[in-house]
Amino acid sequence: MAIREVYLDNSATTRPLPEVVRAVVDALENNYGNPSSLHRKGVEAGRVVTRAREAVAASLGVAPAEIVFTGAGSEAVNLAIKGARPGKRGRHVITTAVEHHAVLNACAQLKEQGIEVTVLPVDAAGVVDPERLAAELRDDTYLVSIMYVNNEVGAVQPLVEIAAVIGAARKAGRRLLWHVDAVQAYGKLPLRPRELGVDLLSISAHKVHGPKGVGALYVAPHTPLQPLVAGGGQEWGLRSGTENVPGIAGFGVAAEMIAREGHLAADRLRPLKKRLVEGILAAVPGAVLNGPACDKENPRCAPHIANISFPGLRGEILVHSLEGRGIYVSTGSACSSGKKPGSHVLQAMGLKEDVVEGAIRFSLSITNTEEEIDYAVKNTAAVVEELRALYG
Amino acid sequence: MYNTYLIRYGEIGLKGKNRPQFERRLMDNIKRALKKVGPARVERVYGRLVVESEADPARVLERLSRVFGIVGISPVLRLPLDEEAICAGALEVLRDAAGRVQPPAGSPLTFKVEARRSNKAFPRTSPELNGLVGGYLLKNYPGLKVDVHNPLVRVGVEIREKNAFVYAAEVPGAGGLPVGAAGKALLLISGGIDSPVAGWMAMKRGIEIEAAHFYSFPFTGEKSLEKVRDLCRVLAGYTARIRLHVVHFTEIQKEIQKHCPEELRVTIMRRMMFRLAARIARQRGALALVTGESVGQVASQTLESMLVINRVVDIPVLRPLVGMDKLEIIQRAQNIGTYDLSILPYEDCCTLFLPKHPATRPRPDQAERAEEPLAVEELLNGALEWTVMEEIRG
Numbered sequence: 001m002a003i004r005e006v007y008l009d010n011s012a013t014t015r016p017l018p019e020v021v022r023a024v025v026d027a028l029e030n031n032y033g034n035p036s037s038l039h040r041k042g043v044e045a046g047r048v049v050t051r052a053r054e055a056v057a058a059s060l061g062v063a064p065a066e067i068v069f070t071g072a073g074s075e076a077v078n079l080a081i082k083g084a085r086p087g088k089r090g091r092h093v094i095t096t097a098v099e100h101h102a103v104l105n106a107c108a109q110l111k112e113q114g115i116e117v118t119v120l121p122v123d124a125a126g127v128v129d130p131e132r133l134a135a136e137l138r139d140d141t142y143l144v145s146i147m148y149v150n151n152e153v154g155a156v157q158p159l160v161e162i163a164a165v166i167g168a169a170r171k172a173g174r175r176l177l178w179h180v181d182a183v184q185a186y187g188k189l190p191l192r193p194r195e196l197g198v199d200l201l202s203i204s205a206h207k208v209h210g211p212k213g214v215g216a217l218y219v220a221p222h223t224p225l226q227p228l229v230a231g232g233g234q235e236w237g238l239r240s241g242t243e244n245v246p247g248i249a250g251f252g253v254a255a256e257m258i259a260r261e262g263h264l265a266a267d268r269l270r271p272l273k274k275r276l277v278e279g280i281l282a283a284v285p286g287a288v289l290n291g292p293a294c295d296k297e298n299p300r301c302a303p304h305i306a307n308i309s310f311p312g313l314r315g316e317i318l319v320h321s322l323e324g325r326g327i328y329v330s331t332g333s334a335c336s337s338g339k340k341p342g343s344h345v346l347q348a349m350g351l352k353e354d355v356v357e358g359a360i361r362f363s364l365s366i367t368n369t370e371e372e373i374d375y376a377v378k379n380t381a382a383v384v385e386e387l388r389a390l391y392g
Numbered sequence: 393m394y395n396t397y398l399i400r401y402g403e404i405g406l407k408g409k410n411r412p413q414f415e416r417r418l419m420d421n422i423k424r425a426l427k428k429v430g431p432a433r434v435e436r437v438y439g440r441l442v443v444e445s446e447a448d449p450a451r452v453l454e455r456l457s458r459v460f461g462i463v464g465i466s467p468v469l470r471l472p473l474d475e476e477a478i479c480a481g482a483l484e485v486l487r488d489a490a491g492r493v494q495p496p497a498g499s500p501l502t503f504k505v506e507a508r509r510s511n512k513a514f515p516r517t518s519p520e521l522n523g524l525v526g527g528y529l530l531k532n533y534p535g536l537k538v539d540v541h542n543p544l545v546r547v548g549v550e551i552r553e554k555n556a557f558v559y560a561a562e563v564p565g566a567g568g569l570p571v572g573a574a575g576k577a578l579l580l581i582s583g584g585i586d587s588p589v590a591g592w593m594a595m596k597r598g599i600e601i602e603a604a605h606f607y608s609f610p611f612t613g614e615k616s617l618e619k620v621r622d623l624c625r626v627l628a629g630y631t632a633r634i635r636l637h638v639v640h641f642t643e644i645q646k647e648i649q650k651h652c653p654e655e656l657r658v659t660i661m662r663r664m665m666f667r668l669a670a671r672i673a674r675q676r677g678a679l680a681l682v683t684g685e686s687v688g689q690v691a692s693q694t695l696e697s698m699l700v701i702n703r704v705v706d707i708p709v710l711r712p713l714v715g716m717d718k719l720e721i722i723q724r725a726q727n728i729g730t731y732d733l734s735i736l737p738y739e740d741c742c743t744l745f746l747p748k749h750p751a752t753r754p755r756p757d758q759a760e761r762a763e764e765p766l767a768v769e770e771l772l773n774g775a776l777e778w779t780v781m782e783e784i785r786g
Contacts, residue, residue, distance in 0.1 A: 320610030390649045 006327045006372045010207070011151055011184055011305055011363035017209045017257070020250040024211055027246035035243050036232060045245050052252025056216055059259040060201070061192050068217045068235045069248050073183040073204025074102035076217035078228060079239065080179040080200040081106040081145055085224035086115070087175055090142025096120045096128050096157075097348035098150050103181055104344075107145070120146075125292040126155035126349050127300050134165045143177045148185035152345040152361060153291030154305030156189070163196040170197075177223065183207055183215075187258045188265050188304050199223045205247065209365070210254035214247035268366050269303035270296055272373055276362055277306050279377035284384050286311060290346060290359060304364040307346075311354040313387050318360050321383040327376050330361050393488060394449050394467035397456065398550070398557050399441040400565070402463040415441070418461045418570040424632040425455045428786075437552050438510060442470070453563050458630045460596050461573070462565030466548065468557040473514060478521075479528040481558040482547050486529055486536075489560035493544045502539035503529065507549040514551045521549055569598030571631045576600040577680040577710065578673040580665060581623065581636075583616055586684030586713055588623045588730040589721050593712035594682045595630055602676055603627075603634055604669050606641035619736055621784060626729050628786030637672055640778035641665075644771050651765035655751040658692045659759050660766075662701040667772055670705040672779070681705070686713040686721070696753040703756055 007015065016024075031048050033041030050064070057064040070076045081093075081103065095107050097119050107117045118136050120128050128146060137144075144166060149156050159180065166178050179200040182191055187208035193201045201218040205211055219225055219238070231240025258265075277294045281287050290307040292300040310318060315331030322329055342356040351359075362376070401418060419434045422443060426432040430447035445452050449467055456465045469481040486503060495501050507521035516524065525547065530536055550557045579591040581603040591601050605620045621636065628634040644664050652660050669681050685693050692701070702709055713721055725731035751758075 316613065317611055320613045323613070324610050390646055 004326050006368075006376055008362045008364060008368065008372075008376060009328045009330045010365040010368075011361065012330050013206050013212065014209045014365055015367070016206075016211055016250065017254065019257075020210055020253045023253045024246045024250040027249040031245060031249070035245065036234070045243075048245055048249050048252075049243050052248045052255070055252040055255040055259060056203075059186075059191075059255040059262060060203075060218055062194060062218055065236070066218055066220065068219055068238045069243065069251070070215045070217055070235075070239055071213060071241075071244065073181075073202055073207070073215040074100075075228075075239075076202035076204070076215040077102040077179075077181055077183075078106050079217050079225070080202060081143065082109060083225045083228055083238070084143045084177050084179070084200070085226055086142045087224065089140050090175070092116045092118065092138050092141040093143045093145070094118045094120065094133065094136055094141060095145040096122060096147070098122050098126050098128075098152075098155065098345045099145065099147050100151055100181055100183070103145050103147070122155070122348050124349050124351075125300060126150050126153045126290075126345060127292065128157050128162075130158055130161040130165050133162060134168075137165075137169050137174070137176075139174070141174070141176060143179065145179040145181065147181040147183075148191070149182075149189065149302045149305070150291070150345060151184045151305070152343060153307040153349070154184075154302030154363075155291050156185075156300050156302050158300070159196055159198075163198075167197055184302070184305070187254075187262055188269065188302065190263060190266075193218050193220070200225070205251035205254055208254045208258060209367075211247045211250035214244055214251045216251070265366055266303040269364055272364050272368055272370065273303055273306055275370060276364070276373045276377060277308070279373070280308055280380055283377060283381035284310065287384070288355065290349065290351060290355070306362045306364075307359055308362065309351075309355040309359040310384050311352075311358045312391060313358045313384065315358055315360050317387065318358070318380075318383065321387060322360075322376075322379065325379045325383065327379055330363075331359065393484070394469070395444060395446050396468050396470045396557075397443040397445070397452065398466045398468045398559060399443060399456070399462055400464040400466075400562075401441070401461055402567075414461070414570060414573050417573045418459070421459050421461065421570050421572070421631070422456065425459050426452065427632070429455060437555075440550075440552075442468075442557075456565070457563055458566055459570075460566050460568040460598065460630060461570035463567060464562045464565050466559040466562045468548075468559040471556045471558060473511070473551065473554070473556055475516070475524065478549060478556050478558060479525055481556075482525045482549065483529060483532055485558055485560040486533060486545060486547055489545045489547075490533075492561075495544055500535050500537040501533075501545065502537050502543045503545040503547060504538065504540050504543035505529070505547045505549060507551070509551040511551050511553050516551075521551070525549055566596065566630070568596035571595050571598060572600045574598035574600075576602065576676070576678045577682050578637075578669055578676065578678040579603045579682040580669055580684070581605050581620055582684070583619045583623070583734065583736075584684065585725050585731065585734040586686065586721055588627060588684075588734065589725050589728060590682050590684040590710075590712045591627050592630065592724075592728050592730075594710060595627065599680075599682070600631070601627065601634060601682065602637065602672075602678060604637040604639055604672055606639050606665055606668070608641045608645045611642065611645060619733060621782070622733050623730050624784040625786055626733065628784050629729070630786070632786055634784045634786075635676075636782045636784050638780045638782060639668055639672070640775050641668075643774055647766055647771060652762045655749055656754060656759060656762040658750045659697060659700055659754045660763055662692055662697075663704045663759065663763070664768075664771070666701055666705045666709075667768070668775055670707045671772065671776060673707055680708040680710050682710045682712065684713055685711045686716060686718075692750065694752050696755075697751075700754045700756050700759045 031045045033045035035046035053064045053067050057067050111117050120132050122128055177199045180198050181202050183204045186203040199220045204215040227238045229240045234240050288309045319331050346356040422434050429451045432445040435442050471477045471481045505522045505526045507518045509518050548559045577599045579601045581587045595601050624634045624636050648657050648660050
């Protein structure tokens with residue numbers, strides 16, 4: 001069978017499931033009421049939101065009242081970081097060098113307000129050392145924001161060990177909030193914020209075959225959080241604004257699928273990633289995998305993201321060349337001959353310039369097939385050979 | 393209150409026998425420019441054009457101010473040739489204008505009437521009209537004062553064959569000549585700051601522009617091509633439509649990369665672009681090429697480089713930016729509205745294949761020798777075969 005399109009940029013966004021599309025359209029066509037309205041139209045729309053909230057809560061093993069819908073994963077992150085109340089003594093925040101820009105730039109805004117921000121370094125695989133966190137905790141630290149799965153290289157942060165560090169600090173009387181950016185982990189790895197003692201956890205619908213423009217923040221009971229958007233008091237007063245009923249409905253459908261099958265996702269994805277990584281490393285001399293080794297036994301390796309460098313070539317040219325063969329991937333590092341510096345994640349990992357410049361990211365979804373992976377491997381090898389002949 | 397606009401054109405008024413042709417071109421261009429905002433009527437009264445449109449005056453003025461060949465635009469009242477009507481109209485435009493000017497604190501609103509009579513059958517002379525209308529305004533607008541040297545409001549009265557026109561404001565036009573009045577040329581457009589400005593300057597001199605962009609996918613992506621389209625859309629705002637030829641340049645780029653010495657690659661790339669552009673120009677009836685080159689900015693823009701590059705074509709190459717400094721070009725780009733698009737960071741093929749040390753003083757024989765391994769004719773035909781013409785509307 002001739003393959004015309006292989007979409008391997010699922011960490012950028014995913015194609016919505018047909019059931020999701022149907023739910024969105026149905027909400028637009030039939031449930032156009034405002035959930036705040038007193039009449040039946042409002043009640044019906046409110047029911048759609050409630051059902052979706054239950055589905056999202058179930059996918060995280062939490063209570064529906066602990067879910068706040070937002071306008072994006074980034075908005076959930078911003079609400080968590082900028083909405084967390086420092087309390088009387090709090091003036092210090094800890095995060096990591098490999099966070100998404102939503103986290104890093106929200107922290108930069110805190111800094112402008114006089115809050116101190118410590119950025120934890122990572123090792124060559126992009127992983128944070130929990131002991132380093134323990135060493136950086138201070139009496140005035142009120143918030144720790146550490147992601148679960150890194151979006152560029154798929155490094156899985158050691159949340160269990162981090163939970164132990166934070167738990168110990170709390171036992172010692174420290175008042176600490178912990179936010180986890182779980183946007184890239186959701187639907188791929190088991191997520192149980194309650195078991196870890198996480199206070200705030202951000203997820204996004206469109207990374208899991210839901211619609212764009214809707215995210216959610218899990219907020220543990222009694223978390224001191226203030227809203228960023230004031231208004232009519234929707235979402236328990238934490239996110240005013242008329243609910244995005246169609247988006248939320250679609251999110252609900254995607255979440256139902258995760259609640260049902262999420263525990264199987266990693267086992268489905270891992271063999272695909274292994275096939276991809278091993279295939280490319282074998283077929284392309286000089287190609288290197290960035291991030292944690294791709295190995296079932298390695299808990300630091302995400303099942304769906306593979307960041308591979310082809311030193312000497314440029315990521316964006318590889319992206320376009322693969323695009324020419326119907327394969328869609330992305331590059332974390334932008335044009336370095338232009339003004340933008342390369343990926344902050346790869347740089348934090350201490351990679352050399354040519355490795356940073358030649359990196360592309362493949363990100364998988366459960367909808368990808370072995371056949372697609374083989375096509376991608378074959379064509380990546382061909383494209384690299386062709387470009388090397390030009391630049392060699 | 394306005395639905396009529398008096399259009400003044402300077403330069404084309406001077407063109408003797410060609411004048412009716414220029415005027416017709418300008419009228420067509422005005423109609424085309426206004427198409428997007430709604431139906432418009434354009435008519436010629438001696439030495440002026442009169443535009444009628446029921447659309448929002450702010451949008452009409454914005455569109456008209458981008459039509460080349462127009463020197464000034466005044467929203468006017470069209471009145472019968474009747475003294476009373478003219479006086480009442482003058483008061484109306486004065487009141488409207490008074491809402492927009494701010495006299496210095498404590499000083500009165502000053503004005504002056506500027507009457508012109510091209511219809512000598514009208515019983516009052518221009519000085520008589522000045523007195524008559526001025527007197528009426530003074531009587532009916534409390535606190536008004538005459539200032540013949542430096543008035544805050546100039547009330548214009550023009551007595552034409554069938555109508556009188558009264559107005560109080562003039563918006564400057566874009567100047568230049570009506571696009572199309574000077575024939576057609578082909579603009580070599582990249583995504584940078586310079587080439588759109590060069591195109592605009594050629595258009596200003598009445599040249600109709602078609603654009604050619606050299607597209608090197610996968611070395612540049614769809615986003616950079618979209619940026620070129622966006623730039624053309626801005627330029628099309630001054631003429632209503634631009635045809636963009638997207639030239640498939642990848643194979644040529646690859647062949648140069650494979651076979652030519654590094655320091656001459658830019659020179660040879662430019663020679664290939666010029667050859668392609670000259671052929672497209674011939675096909676399209678364009679009489680010249682227009683480029684954004686300026687002397688001495690980068691290595692390929694030394695006079696030596698231009699000589700070597702220019703040798704491959706016999707069509708004139710216009711370089712409207714040659715007299716400008718970089719800062720002037722940037723300023724012009726900002727005024728035209730292309731600057732913010734041009735600085736978006738999508739790579740163009742020039743920067744991607746830029747050698748570390750390009751030759752700044754290449755010699756013609758060097759370039760010819762360096763080109764020997766290339767199957768020039770075949771490459772040109774291949775590139776043209778895959779060239780696509782798009783129509784971009786402003």
